[in-house]
Amino acid sequence: MNHYSVIKATLEAKLKELMQRAADIEARLSSPGSADWEENATESEDDEVLSSVGSMTKNEIQEIKLALNRIENGHYGKCTSCGEPIAKARLEDLPYATRCVRCA
């Protein structure tokens, strides 16, 4: 039994939520109705916000996938920079942290 199973479940739930959010953002960004530029000025500002939220969401999805891989291969919880264990409090705060507090 992997002792990171709780964290793994948390990450999997978070991943699901983020994938759903990314899909919603994609759907809104690709929605039709942007032909009239002037009328859609506000809308395209919203789109900019949406696409930056979208890329943040995608980054987070990648981070979580990496963390899940690291749990699978037993590297989870070790700093990728100095190899020291990452403090439990930090992992609870940021479950997909790949570096310890000192190297972050």
Ligand SMILES: [Zn+2]
């Ligand atoms: Zn470190």
